[in-house]
Amino acid sequence: MPIPGNLLTTAMASALSLDVPFWPQLPNYSYYEDMYVQAAEHFPGILLDVEKRTLRFSLEKFIAEVEETLARFDDPSYFDISETYSAVYHRFLALALADRPAIRGQLEGPISFGFNITDENDRPILFDDTVRPFMLEFMARRINVQLDRLRAVNANAFMFVDEPGLQFLFSALSGYGDIKAKGDMDEFFAMIDRPRGIHLCGNPDWDFLLGLDLDVLSMDLYTNREIFAAYGPSIRRFLDRGGVIVWGIVPTGFEAFAKEDIPSLTAQLEGVWEILGKKEIDRDFLLSRSMLSPATCCLVNPDRDKTVDRAFGVVKEMSLRLREKYRLA
Template sequence: MRSNIPGNLLTTAMAVMPHTNVTRALDMALSMDVPFWPQLPNFSYTEDMYVQAAEHFPGIVLDMEKRTLRFSMDKFAEELEATLLQFDDPVYFDVSETYSAVYHRFLALDLENRPAIRGQLEGPISFGFNIIDQDDRPIIFDDTVRPFMLDFMAKRINVQLARLKRRNDNAFMFVDEPGLQFLFSAMAGYSDLKAKGDLDRFFAQVDRPRGIHLCGNPDWDFLLNLDLDVLSLDVYTNAEVFASYAASIRKFLDRGGVIVWGIVPTGFETFAQEEIPSLIQRLENVWRILWSKGIDREQMFAKSMLSPATCCLINPDKERTVERAFKAVNQMAIQLRDNYLR
């Protein structure tokens, strides 16, 4: 596994943002070393990450007025053949202007001289858990729909990545998978063994560089052993747990994997409790544990980026805390690069 994803403590961020001003959101995304196109569900329901992923998916029942996204098996059967006929059409599988106010504006920018750029799409596991059929059952349990869903999402990711690579040779993709943390609960009803097989099938079709972003706490051994180029996580919340997986982290880094350390909280109350020195200390505590367990410092920094810890759509000050968190990530990166890379 080798990729052109940069490390050396450069900054990026998750795409879901609370903004209703498209230009302001794009400016914030461009303030990071590795920019991305924002997803703005407060601006429009079509900007919701599940709704965006559902564009052209057969069987989808979208109600913009009620802001609901459901699935109909009868509608799926009616639309499947027409969708299969479109599988060689990249325009059909791309994110349309109707479903993103900012994606096509982002692609129109001069992004060639950035260290990299990034896109994203909701992953199949989370999509399958979240989309409910006419019997109130997640579609991930349907043995007819699930294989098609894996192929459909892989196609959409590849089309987007190809467009991004035309703007920057080092473009890469996040597959957003918040649902992975539920795989290991007794309530999931979808085993980690089945998920591993499905994700192997999925990633076998997905072009590199590709990785997973999630804010939850899954089985890190499971995740670190998937065929990924990058893993983006909320280390602010999951620091102690993640640090206990040093052996798998070392193998991931040895394969060329990049870790995006999500360290700055974006929630109003949590952010107010922290300062940049306390956040640096929190991150360094994790790093020291890993170094003590044999992780090579230089290798780790060469394969590390920094980001906010999570997305946050609801704060009493609306966009301001999120924007302050973006600024804090960039300030932390400057200080940490001074401390460790010079």
């Protein structure tokens, strides 16, 4: 398993200073850098207006373009992220990162993409039985192509599938229940090369999420620690299958960050580990399958990027202190 544990650090925004670096998505720099826009590149039927910063879908346009897209399904370059859609990604690929424990990439997942991209009738394309199966395979190919590019830079590369929409899966909209969602997500992950995982900042159905065939789960523990700690059996099964948990414990929002310090955040994190220990999850094994990160990918604060930079520093310092305390290599 190339995904490291032992409380090494990674995150969801932008950093080369952490143990496992990644390329950032910077929508404030360009609308092309928006995570939904990046995922939409070459997707048939997309109506993108960069100046108005809108992203929509036309079924008529989809029907007209899908045959051309299918003809390019065996062309990896067609599914990669172009320099227009992310200059940062291509700059990242040019860096010397072979000596890092791992590196990571990301792409928006099909549930969130399908919820947020709507057709002429404001209906999410996730509910279109014609578009949805195509979308699953399209996104899987895009993830696999990016993973191959990253592996050329570092053999231990892995991918996050960003899925904020999973927290709305069973409550916000009707017509797409848990049985259908489970089948689609199982099909989707079966098409994705390992190692692969999910990142989200919200509060989904954790039994559902931990039951998917993931190698790594990145989540906002700071906000959801009491809820997440209640899912001991599912967490244990996930770890026993070889899963890695990225504990997002350091808040990046200005107000939340100002209320905390390293001792308070450490106490919150270790409190969750203590609860899980009482549910027969061995602490040493848990730590061997754990990483640390900021809690969320916060892009806007009153002090611009200062709080985020400080949060990254806290993640690094927490990692150093905890690794020393628990004698982790």
